[in-house]
Amino acid sequence: MATRSALIQQRACGSLGALEATWWKNEQLVEKPFKLGLMRGSSLQCRPRPAMKALISSSGEVRAVKEGTLAEPPVEELQNGAHSVPAALRVASTPSNEHIGYGFVDEKNFYRERFVVRFSEVGSRGTMSLEMLASLLQEAACNHVVKIGYGAFAGRSDRLITVTTRMHIEVDRYPAWQDLLEIDTWYCTERRNSVRRDWTVKDVKSGEIIAFATSTWVIMNMDTKAIQRITDAIRDEFAPWARDPPKWALSEDRIKTSSERIPKINGDAEFYKTGLYPTERDLDMNQHVNNVKYISWTIESLPLEFRETHMIHKIALEYRREVQKNDTLESRAKKELLNDGALLAGDTHEEHYIHVIRNQDGQEINKGRTIWTPVQK
Secondary structure (H helix, E strand, C coil): CCCCCEEEEEEEECCEEEEEEEEEECCEECCCCEEEEEECCCEEEECCCCCEEEEECCCCCEEEEEECCCCCCCCCECHHHCECECHHHCCCCCCCCCCCCCCEEECCCCEEEEEECCHHHECCCCEECHHHHHHHHHHHHHHHHHHHCCCCCCCCCCCEEEEEEEEEEEECCCCECCCEEEEEEEEEECCCCCEEEEEEEEECCCCEEEEEEEEEEEEEECCCCCEECCCHHHHHHHHHHCCCCCCCCCCHHHHHHHCCCCCCCCCCCCEEEEEECCCHHHECCCCCECHHHHHHHHHCCCCHHHHHHEEEEEEEEEECCCCCCCCCEEEEEEECECCCCCECCCCCCCEEEEEEEEECCCCEEEEEEEEEEECCC
16 A cells, blocks of 8 residues: 555444544554544545545545545535535546546546456457446446436336336447456436436547447336336436536447447348347346346357457347246347348448347347457457
């Protein structure tokens, strides 16, 4: 641990947030801790030197700590007991592991968190798979919800949750083992009854944005499975955390391709895989099949020989219905064609496929489009 840095432990104590701190001096731990009581939502400067400022939310959480600064005016408390992080406390985009696991919400209402690519997350190519990257996007989104204390609609008395209806991911370069990634995510109100969440993935070392994603969410009743209208009351609840004006992660040309209609596959699929089914580890905490699993089922329809020599550049999925625990699935795919029957290719090196997943009753679970490029050797 760096010289004279501090260890902070926080616990809630009645109506107060209590800080208990021990500190390091010349690489030695000072044995006597000191305790300070403070009102939630207050800004406090701690002693002895170097100064440490702790920002405490109304939920009793230590939101930010910074050494060597003088006390500033109290941070204005926002709705739901969270703060907008002042410029002096924002995490700089530097190739450092210091802030990994400690995401924050910026004053522009985007959430930022850093991740190191683990050995278990890369495949035989030494790079992360699309499924693993999608898992990180999901992790950042869930951590964003936890940080602001709102957004999942879980636990509401009206039994409403958010569900994904469309997902679009574009990967310009897949991260490799030990890469340090910085993921930004935010949500915006979109149409009357939907919300859009976007992501960008940056390679911190190079500063390059290597992946982009956007998704559409709606509200569903957990008991009836019916899509619910987003009332003005609900919209007012999540509006304080939405980016306003709305912002896209994708550029204008990427936005256009992300919203293109996905054709249907009838009985003319070229490739298929049968006997797919969800296992216990595919279920999330709400007992729903994790969204990432649909990506795996979609691409498994293509031959292994093709997948070994190509990588997904873009994927778009439209979710139609939920997979049940006892469902048996079939994943089908075929090359995408133009109206005149010619193969569709935005680039001479790209290969386009359309996909569909159906259950044992022939019901459509989801359909999708994938665009592949050859693996660079």
